[in-house]
Amino acid sequence: MNAGMETLRLLYIAMGPGIGIAVFIYYSNKLDREPGKLVLKSFFLGGLAVLPTYYFEGVAEQVLGMQDLQDESSPLFWPKTILYAFVGVALAEELCKFLFLKAFVFDEREFNEPFDGIIYGGMIGCGFATVENIMYVLPHGQEVGILRMLTAVPGHAFFGIILGYFMGRAKFSLNGARHLMHGLVVVVVLHGIYDTAAFANALWSTYLIFAIIFLGIYLGLKAKREMEKLAAVIEFSAKQYFPLKGRKKKVPLYLRDIRCLLSKGKLVPEDNLVDKKSGKIKSIREIFSVKIISQYKGLPKTPFSGMPVKLFLIFYQMTFGLYLYFWFLGNYRDFTSYKKLKHNPELLALGLFIFSILPYFVYGVLQRTLDLNVVSGSVTDISFDLVVAALESAFLYSQFQMFSGFLAKKLKKSISVPMVILSFFILSGLKKVLLPTAPFYLFWEMVLILIQGGVLAFVQRDLNLYWKLENERNMH
Amino acid sequence: MTRTKIIALIVAVVGSLLYVNSYLNPPETWESHNKKGVSAFQASRHAEAEKHFIQALEFAEKPPINNDRLRFSLYQLAEIYRIQSKLIEAGLILKRTLAIDEKILGPKHPNVALAMNNLASNYRERGKHDEAEALLKQALKILEESLGKEHGLVGNILDHYAHLLHKMDRPVEAEKLESRSQVISSTQSIENQ
Numbered sequence: 001m002n003a004g005m006e007t008l009r010l011l012y013i014a015m016g017p018g019i020g021i022a023v024f025i026y027y028s029n030k031l032d033r034e035p036g037k038l039v040l041k042s043f044f045l046g047g048l049a050v051l052p053t054y055y056f057e058g059v060a061e062q063v064l065g066m067q068d069l070q071d072e073s074s075p076l077f078w079p080k081t082i083l084y085a086f087v088g089v090a091l092a093e094e095l096c097k098f099l100f101l102k103a104f105v106f107d108e109r110e111f112n113e114p115f116d117g118i119i120y121g122g123m124i125g126c127g128f129a130t131v132e133n134i135m136y137v138l139p140h141g142q143e144v145g146i147l148r149m150l151t152a153v154p155g156h157a158f159f160g161i162i163l164g165y166f167m168g169r170a171k172f173s174l175n176g177a178r179h180l181m182h183g184l185v186v187v188v189v190l191h192g193i194y195d196t197a198a199f200a201n202a203l204w205s206t207y208l209i210f211a212i213i214f215l216g217i218y219l220g221l222k223a224k225r226e227m228e229k230l231a232a233v234i235e236f237s238a239k240q241y242f243p244l245k246g247r248k249k250k251v252p253l254y255l256r257d258i259r260c261l262l263s264k265g266k267l268v269p270e271d272n273l274v275d276k277k278s279g280k281i282k283s284i285r286e287i288f289s290v291k292i293i294s295q296y297k298g299l300p301k302t303p304f305s306g307m308p309v310k311l312f313l314i315f316y317q318m319t320f321g322l323y324l325y326f327w328f329l330g331n332y333r334d335f336t337s338y339k340k341l342k343h344n345p346e347l348l349a350l351g352l353f354i355f356s357i358l359p360y361f362v363y364g365v366l367q368r369t370l371d372l373n374v375v376s377g378s379v380t381d382i383s384f385d386l387v388v389a390a391l392e393s394a395f396l397y398s399q400f401q402m403f404s405g406f407l408a409k410k411l412k413k414s415i416s417v418p419m420v421i422l423s424f425f426i427l428s429g430l431k432k433v434l435l436p437t438a439p440f441y442l443f444w445e446m447v448l449i450l451i452q453g454g455v456l457a458f459v460q461r462d463l464n465l466y467w468k469l470e471n472e473r474n475m476h
Numbered sequence: 477m478t479r480t481k482i483i484a485l486i487v488a489v490v491g492s493l494l495y496v497n498s499y500l501n502p503p504e505t506w507e508s509h510n511k512k513g514v515s516a517f518q519a520s521r522h523a524e525a526e527k528h529f530i531q532a533l534e535f536a537e538k539p540p541i542n543n544d545r546l547r548f549s550l551y552q553l554a555e556i557y558r559i560q561s562k563l564i565e566a567g568l569i570l571k572r573t574l575a576i577d578e579k580i581l582g583p584k585h586p587n588v589a590l591a592m593n594n595l596a597s598n599y600r601e602r603g604k605h606d607e608a609e610a611l612l613k614q615a616l617k618i619l620e621e622s623l624g625k626e627h628g629l630v631g632n633i634l635d636h637y638a639h640l641l642h643k644m645d646r647p648v649e650a651e652k653l654e655s656r657s658q659v660i661s662s663t664q665s666i667e668n669q
Contacts, residue, residue: 052488058495062503100484104484
């Protein structure tokens, strides 16, 4: 492979995951899609934030003499490592993202409901992760790209979502400064622990890195879910308010109308409105605060639109199949919410992620402890890969079984769950067994991901049909 | 424009410019001076290599001192002095290296013997044969005690010592050492087969 093609390949590995997660975040806002221009601006601001923070990190590295720290026996190893991780890196990076978000996005008219914090915070995080990933992957190669795809990229994206969650709450509450401070502290602490583990360069630290990433993803998804409920309340609430300026007490406004007027600049979050029913005067900050989530249970059934099959395939391909976890989560959420099932979608998705990653660490530890020298491509290695593929397939099987019952009642001819799972298992097994040293490795990997995405696209097609029929029924 | 926006703009512009500047003109470090010194040395630009090795040594001498770096820099500098026939300067550096090795590793360590051998070479080239002989005797004793009388490194020191004795017009003693060295090297080659 010539140098130009190699660079392009590495660029794809470096940029794919960040852009993939950004697209996922953007499309997760189904009720009031954000303007593309501001979304792109946030993404680029995240990328720009890499430059000043890297300069600061370089200075901190010099001042603390981090290059001289060889291992734990070096004098002041832990105080210096912790200080550098928390202040030199975590605080610098998160503060810069926070500052750019606050200065260039927070006051925009289109930031017109708390959920928008999730979108813009997520975009800043993805932009940062993408540019930083390019700077790491181009000089260090594919292995670093694959490792960062599972750690640093989702880490930055979900830390961004958590920061955005607090930004959203800050803009629409009476004590915004407190929420801003909370957000900054939470992400700096998470990021600081992650970096301390990364710089410790020991076996235990690998587990801590993944634990922090899992925690970050879990908290990010929880925050996103809470804001989605809030967005649903704003969209569908029957509560009405009269504005105290302009069309004073003439036309009552629903919450979604207020959101629309905010984006047009005709109202600002500080404006006061009169509750049509109680006559109480409240500012928009109070009206849009998280307190109104309590109305969520009383809302009519939220219609689900599914997801265009083409879009699903693009997500799946761009994230090298990592989109499976988000898709799994989305499906569980939709059915749990719609059918009032007793599931915890975030925990289940995290469980799938852990069950796909954890065996590799256990396998590695076993090899080291028992001093086994397992050759890549040996029977033991292939058997292990197939066990992991079987674990993933079992998780998917349990989910598909759950909703295939609902689908079978609605659709004349729905998917055959065993067939889909068997195909998924074969493709997943092939993907894992494929040796990185094989000729045209990346090409075959991409082909297998495409076919695997194609198999799951049949499920997505049936889901789309199901939601369409359900929505039609609800409308009647 | 709000105060936050002004701060963010300053951070974005100034921070990015500083980063780009540091990327284009990276700050000098021990590694960068070493790298430049080695490439100047490979291009036979000895004076330039010497300048970079001196600067690398200055970095290595800054606390907290990393002894591996310090010893590496001292050897690099001694070698570039030797190549330029600056034997007095090279001798001073080698003396310092020996003192460091004795302090860190203890007086009976094989590396100390090797440092003595290097300094002895310097003395021999400068015609200070008696000082060189004293050092080689010490080095030989340390290596024989620590590694055994049949070790390859002992053979190397014997060769060097024999070479010195020839210079000092003591051929009989030199031949004795040479024959002992040959026995060691033939034993070594049998063991290696």
